[in-house]
Structure formats: structure tokens, C-alpha cells
Amino acid sequence: MAALLLAAMTAAEVWRTVTAPLTLTFPADHGAHPEHRTEWWYVTGLVETPVGRRFGYQLTFFRQGLNPGPPPPGASELHPRHAIAAHLAVADLAAGQLRHAQRLRRAAAGLAGFTMGDLHVWVEEWEMRRHQGDALTLLAGDRAADVSLDLRLVPTRPLVWHGDGGVSRKGPEPGNASAYLTWTRLATAGTLTVGGRTFPVTGTSWLDHEWGSTQLGADVVGWDWLGVRLADGRDLMVYRLRRADGSASPHSAGTVVHPDGSILALGADDLQLAPLSHWRSPRTGAAYPSRLRLRIPRAGLDVTVTPLLLDAEIDARPSTGVIYWEGPVALSGTVSGEGYMELTGYASSLTGRF
């Protein structure tokens, strides 16, 4: 799950909402769904150099629909219909440092855009693209942050359809849902350039592809999301939607993926996620849970989630308008594991942004 959030420009009624049952065809549905307001392709991963230096990375492309109707007659081709935003973050675990950058452009004139028949989304020189055999290429970099990546990802497990056949309910209204697909394990290889040094890297990544129009219920102020690969071969995705009083929304949910590809869908009652300590951002003053205890009795899980890097706060106000925490985590307890965690709504409420 993720955080996109350009100011809403028009009423949502005219955007199509996601409702079950979902019929999808591939590779077309790997591409964009511009009839829905919001969509993202969210890649996180952990990679290491041949000598074992480890990095976490995140590259996300957001598509935000700005105007659902047909363009008015005489409209400029630059008249914005969709905006493409992208976030790049590389966690240098050895240096204990997060480098991040962002892009934002209207999808017009070729400078930013997306395709519908297949996955290809780009903003300026950053891009994500699907090739033969579901191989994905990622390309992004930023001079000011002195970081860039050039990676090739190949799924090693089938695509996961979360929720009810891919429909992930996020709120009480019928439209409060998104289509949510994941490749939980993608073999990753390529190069990473950090601080002027280029490293060949290999590792494993995770891709979320999600789209919808009005996902969150009105009372949700943020969420905690976790996507991890467990040492026992299972993969786990959970999200806990938080309400203003700190309690979990009944639409919080999760998915356990077994090595054979079979799925166990989790409801709000199956999840217990509680912060054990907090880290306060020196820049924004926001206090994020730094260690959490996650208990999922139905899956036999009782683990502690520990960030591999404490300061993984990303100020994305210039592009998507939000501040969030997104970084690599390790799991310990009944089973060990690794993955990424996202914490939103701690710097300010996300209500009405989604």
C-alpha cells in the first residue's frame, strides 16, 4: 500500500470505482487504468553488493487522475489530465543513511506518461517497464541526492491477488476499495550508484500494483503497511488502517502467501499490531513507531518488527503532498524475515486525501 496524494481536483463520482468481481487480463492490466483516479506501482527491495554491503530501495510511480471527463474542446495538449509522481529512496544500511528524490509532471507531451496495454510508466528520465517474461526494468536517479539505480527484476512467484479476488476493501462505502496485485518475490540484479560509487547488486524485490478511486473511509487518518518475506518461505502483507483515536479500522487486512502460491486472507480481527517504541523525526517532529509487535495467531506468527534504518522519513510534500516513513525492516520471533514497512499519517492526517 502507499501514499499518493496530489490534491484532489475533481469530485470522485465520475471516476470509476473498484468493485468485485474483478476480471483482469495480462499483460494489459499490468498497465495503467486511467478511468480510476489513483494508481501506483510500488517497488521495494533489499539488495547487496558482491562483498555483502546491503541497501534497501524504493521506487514508486504514482498516477493521479486530475480530470475524469473528456478534454474540453480546444484544450491544450498540456492541459493536465493525469499527473505522474515518483519517489526514489535508497537506504544505505552500512552508512545508516537514506537518500531520496522525487519527480512530478503532468502526463503530457511525452515528458511523463503511462501506457494502458502493458506496464510502462515514466516521469522525465525515470521509468518502470515490463518486458517479455514479466521481466521489469527500473531506471531512476537524482543528481542532488547523488543516487541512481538501474535494475532488472524477474518474478519468481506468481502474481498475488489480495482481498476478494484482487479487490481490497479499505472502507465502509461500496467504492472504498482498490484493485491490489503483488509480485512478492522478484529476483533483482543491476547497479546502484550511491555517493558517486557504482555497485553491482543482486537481491529480492516486491512490487505492489494498486488502483482505485475512493479507497479510504472518512475516519481513517493513516496506515501502517508491511510487506515481508519470511524465512519459512511464506510472504506476508498486512495493513492496519488507523483511526483518529489510534484504534484500527475494521477494514484493516492482510494476506499470507504460501510457497505454493496459495493464499490466506486476513481480516482486521486476525491482526494485532502494537508499537513497542517510537522514533521522533528531528525535521518534522512526527513520532513514528520504531519497533512493533505483530501477532497473527491464525498464521502462527508473533514477531517483532525492527527498522534496519531509523530515519527513513520521506518528505514528499513537493510531489505527492505527504510526509511518510518508508524503510527496510527485519522480523524476529516465531519466524525471521525481511521486507519494507510504510507508516503514514503521523506527520499529518491523510483524511480526505485519498
Added chain:
Amino acid sequence: MILRALSLRPALRRPLRLVVTVAGVAAGVAAMVATVAASRAAVWAMREGVVEVAGEESLELTAPGGAPTALLGRLRPLAADARLSPVLEEVALLPGTGEPVKVLGLDLLTVDTLADTPPLPHGTLDIEALVGRGGVLVPQPLAQRLGLCPGDELLVTARSRPQALPVAGVFAPQRAASIWSHTVVMDVAAAQELFGRQGYLDAVRLTPRPGVTMEALRARLTSEMVPPPVAVGAPRPRAQGSERLLRALEFNLAALSGISLLVGAVLVAITLATAVVQRRQVIAVLRSLGASPAQVSRAVLAEAAVMGVLGGAVGVLAGGVAARGALVAVRATVATAVQSAVPATAIRVDLPLAMVGVGMGVLVGVAAALLPLAEARSIPPVQGLRGEPRVYLSPRSRRRTALVGLALLGLGATLARLPAMAELPIPALAGSLAVLVALLATAGLAVDTFARVEALPPLRRAGVLLRLAAAALAAGRRRAAWAAGAVGVAIALAIAIATMVHSFRATVLAWAEQGLRSDLWVRPVAAAGVQVGRLHPEVVAVAEELFGADAVDPFHLTEVRLEGHFIPLGAGALEVVARHGGVPFRGGRDGREVFAETLRRRGAVINEPLASRFGLREGDVLRVEAPGGILERPIVGVFYDYSRSQGMAVIDRADFLAHFPDFGPQEVAIFLPSGTDPEGARRRLLAALGDRFLVEVFLNRELRREVLQVFNRTFAITTALQWVAVAVAMVAVATVLSALLAERGRELGLLRALGAGRGQLARVVLAQGGLLGLIGAAGGLGAGLAVGVILVKVVNLQSFAWTLELRLPWAGILMTGSVVALGSLVAAAAPAAAAWRLAPAEVLREE
């Protein structure tokens, strides 16, 4: 001590003379400061505007007629090294005043743009209003003036259509007089839609990202990213013209400053020189009382310096105020170049300029005092006290003076024939100066010659009066020569300026008479004399429906590149113009014939400045870069064009629209069938346009009147200088006469004692004044006409490429002549009255 005797006492006794001298210096300095300050303000507004908006370090990709929007996508590979920003620059007009406001269209939906553009607020913007509803960011000074707050609407006309733009925010320009204070910012897409420029940008701006040099960025631009006719360059003013406009404007104003400086210097020199001459006697007394020549010199120079400082200071202050007037004079040019008004706050008389102004006052003052001082010093005290006997020049010195004068005239004539230096008419201006120096150098000879007239048989009988006057001039020849020379130079300047202005005016009027044939003239409502903005294409459609397509001539304008330089390319309905005629062509060809041929051969006509700048002529082929590639058109004719000093080519409108998008014409000319009432036609047109369009419709006579008004405004300062020169001539005559009279007091007293009547004496003095004026006028007329010819035929041609017909300003000459003659008499009146009151016994007793 000496200073007190020499300067203070006379100054207190005759405060008027002090005031006149200081005012003279001040006027000269003010004229210079005003033009310099105004030109700097205009040029500053244009240059700063470009840098301030584009940033110091950036490249721009531009193309004739506008760069296609798709260029952005081609540049995508560069995004890692540079921030890419689409730029659209247009002008909207405030309804009511017609004041132009620059509209800057930028991509407001990026991470970079607002962060890169300092005065614009970011983070708290109403993106929905800005990007979704075409809102504008308004500079605080404008918002305050119009009483606008976020949420209100800014009313403008864009392409003559009234529009209400939601105010999405107010920003504060960081500096006063910033270009931002008359720039509104909106999203590029909304700007394109507002001005009908969908699909086109004025530029794509590339700002290197940190760690990328401009060179590296340039090197990364491949031919694929920059397909012809797209070109890469530094940000430049995007006027409806070229980079040359800036230069032309600078020179235009510099030339004006130069003329002001010349008049100013002469003015200062004359006032101070005559002030020294006038006190020849005081100096002699001081000398005889034991003051050393050095002491006297120091006192005189100190006085000149003080006058210079005083006059300079007053001049600098007055110049700052007058600069606003000067700016109005060049308003049309400035508005075209800056595409907006130059704020009065842009006029700054800073310390360096103030120092130059005061310095000029002092320098010219001291220099002017030096020559007469040398003369005063060289005279033995006794002679200085006694007055001089008549002295005539020896034949040898007469010959020598005449030769010097001829040599200077020859030099002037030679310089005037030289080509321009660095595209500026420097030799010709130097030649003009040589002519004026010749006049000063030969003034003594002229006075000498006049003084001899008493010996001429026809004048023998002219009476004792004239002979006495001539004799008096001969006695004070050196000082009389000063006065005559000063009068001459002042008159020469007045006549030269009058010749130039008159020739210019006559040529422009004749041109307008022939060129402005249409009955109605439609354009966006703009402040008078300002030609900015365009009309919506629908205005053309309405006019064609009312009056028929064969009566309507829309004039389009865009930019193309010729030999690497941007030049304006215009287009008109040649079919219509070929029937009605238009601008006059070189070689006297009939415009109708030329336009018909242009239409037939799918050719082009070019204006005179373009022809001379690029060495093009009839029969050559014009090759310009257009959006579709190279456009080649045979040049069918060269037309006179006094409305712009830039080169411009004109092709047929249909030809134009086949190559360039129709963004709407600049103006529309309408030719009515004979017998149609133009007033009625105007009413019909305005009624048909209704309140959807805000246009001005001029009748032919109104347009001509406006042409004349613009002309007069442009030359207002020049004309003022002409009258300043005349005033200088009068002051010169008056001061020298009273000085001469003081010297001749004893002689006049003697004449009275010998029985001459008061009236007779007064007439002698008047005759003396008249003679001085006559000598000055004769010399000044000759020199003035010579300089006038140089200005008209050489300076104008070299600086603006305008062929002007030489028209002698008879009225101006007559007026100048009579004013100076009258002035000389009036100036002589006071001394004459003194002569009238003269008590012979008293004068003789002094002896």
C-alpha cells in the same frame, strides 16, 4: 578675497546672472541625465527581466513561430542533467487603461518550477485553482493597485477578448521595480488556451542540475533533441522582434543622450565663457591692484567649478524627474521590447550617474572658462581697463583662420562620408562636431569682416550709427567673436535639430499618407502608442462577414530566423492590398504593382532596415527558417518603413498560414467601398463584435493623427532641446552685449558729450546687438544646415536604416532666426537703456 571681489560681489549685485548661469549648466546636465537614466531604465527592464525570470544559468530552445510542445518529450533524456521548463510569454491588457501586463506561462505542476522561481510562493498554492481552473498568481503591487485578493478575478483582455482569471495567489517581488511587479504567472496549458497557442511554446528552458556545467549540458544536446529549426541559446528578450531590438533601443536613447550632451555642453560653455568675458574689467582692476595672473585664474576657475557643481546638482535632480518624460518619449519602442510597461521606479539616478552629471557640469564649466580666461590673462591690466582700440585682423591671420575653418569643414565632410563604426554613426557625429568647431574657429573672422563693412562704399552712407556699432565690435572683437560663435553654435544646433525633425516628420507624414489607405483599423485596446497583443481570429471572421473578405486585411506577425538572427515576419492579405495600394516602395514603384507581383510569384517584400542590415535587394532570395523548414521567397520589393528600425519581411497571408499556426493577427485593416460612411461602418463592426471582444477601431484620420502624436511624443525631448538651443543663443547675446557696453562706456559718454542724442546712443547699442545676432545667425544657419544634412542623410541611415527626404525646416529657420534676432534686440535693450541713462559727465570723470 579675490574670489569675493570677482565672483561674490557681482553675484550678489546681479543675482539674475548667477541664476541664469546655474540654470544653463543645470539644463545641460539635466538633459543628459534624463536621457541616460531613461535609457538605462528601459534597457535594464528588458535585460533584468530576462535574467530575473530565466535565471542566470540556463539555456533556451526556441524555434521560429514557436517551439512545438512535443519538443518537451524529445528532451526527456536530458532530464537527469537539467530541469526542463516549458515557457510561454504573452501580453494581456488591462481593460480601461490598456496597460500591458506580461503573462508568463510555466509548468506549475512540477517539483521544480516554483522552487526555482524565487518570488513565487510554493507549498501553499491553490494548485486546483492554478492548474485546474487556469488561475493566476498576481504580483503584490498589481494586486494592491487593483484591489485584488486570492479568490477574486483579474480582468484582462487576451487576444482582444475580455477574460476573468481567478486569482490563485499573490506573490511579492523581492525587489522594487522588478520585472515581476508587472508579470502574472499562470500554468502553461491555461496560458496556451488563453492566447490560442495550443501546441506551441515560446521556449523550453533548460536549467542545469547541480554538478552539471552549461558546456556539458550543451554537449548532451543531440540533433535528435534539437531538430531544425529549433535552436539553442541563452535566454533572450522575446519581443516581437529580435535581439537587435535591444541594441537599437540602446542606441536610440544613446543618440538622444548624445545630442542632449552636446547642447548641454554648449550651453554650459557659453554661459560660463560669457560670464568671464563680462568681467574683463574687474579682472583688469584686480590685476592692476597686484593680483597675480595665477590668483585671478584660480578665482575664475574656482567660480566656474562652483557654478558647475551647483548647476550639476540641480541638473541631476531635474534630470531624474525629466527621465520619466524621456521614457514616455520612447514608450512605444520600450513597450514592444519589454512587452510591458517600464515602471517609473526603474528610473534610478544612482551615485555614479549623479557624479557623472555633476562632473560634467564642472568639467565643461572649467573648460569653458579656460579660453576666455587665457585671453583675459594675456591682456595687460592697463589695456583691460582702458578698453581696446579698433583692431583688425592682419591679412595673414585672416587667411590662416579661413584655412583652419575650411580644413575643419573638409574634415567634417570627409567624416560624414565614412561608413558607420560598429554599426554606429560615430564618424558622422564627429563630422558634425567638426563643422561646429569650424563655426567657432571662424567667428573672429566673421566679426572682423563685419567690422569692416563701414569701409564698404554702399555702407558709407548707411549712417554713422551702423559704423559706430561696427567699430565697437571691431574693438571688442575677441569677445564679440565669442558671442557670435556661441550664438552661431546654438543656432546651428537648433537648426540642425529642426532640419532633422522636420525631414523626419515630413517623410513619415508622406509615408503615412501613402501607406495608411484603409478606412478602418482594428486592434486590441492598448495604451496609446503601444503595439502589443493580438486579435482573436474570430474578429477577422466578423469583419469579413460584414465587409467581405476582399475588404479585410489582417496583419500577422511572427518570428523567423534569418542568418541566425531572429527577425519579424509579417503577413497581410496581399490580394486586398494589391487593389488598394499601401506603403511606398524603393525606386518609386507602385505599391499595387509590387504587391500583385509578390502574390503572383509567391514572393516577399522586405523593409528598408532589413535590406540594409542583411545586404538584401530586389531580386535576391529571402531564406528564412520556418517551422516546416527553410522558406525561400524571391524579394519583389523593398518598402520604406518608419515604424520600426528592425528589419521585417512580409509575405502573403495565405502563404503565411500554410506555414504558421493562426494565433490571431496584430491588427486588421478594412477598406470600405467608396461612398461608405466609415463612422457607420465602425458602429456596425463594434456592434457585431459586441462585448465578446474589446477592440479599438480607428478611422483613417484618427490613425494618422495617432501616427503624428506618436511621432511628436518620440521627438518631444529633441524639440525641447531645439528651444533650449535658441534660448542659449539669446543668453549669449545678452551677456556679451552688456559686457561690451560696460567697456564702451567711456566712448559712449564721449559721444554724448559731443552732442549725440540719447536715442542715437541707444540705437548704436541695439545695432551692435543686431549685428552680433546677424553674424551668429548667418554662421549658425550655414553650419546648422550642414549638420542637419549629416543627421538626416547619414546618421539616420546608419543607425536606423531609414532613408529620409531632406526637407528644409523653413518655418523652423524663420522662427529660430526671428526669435534670435528679436532676442538679440531684447537682450540689447537693457544695455541700450543703460546707454540712454548714461550721464556723460560722470563717465568722463571716471577717466
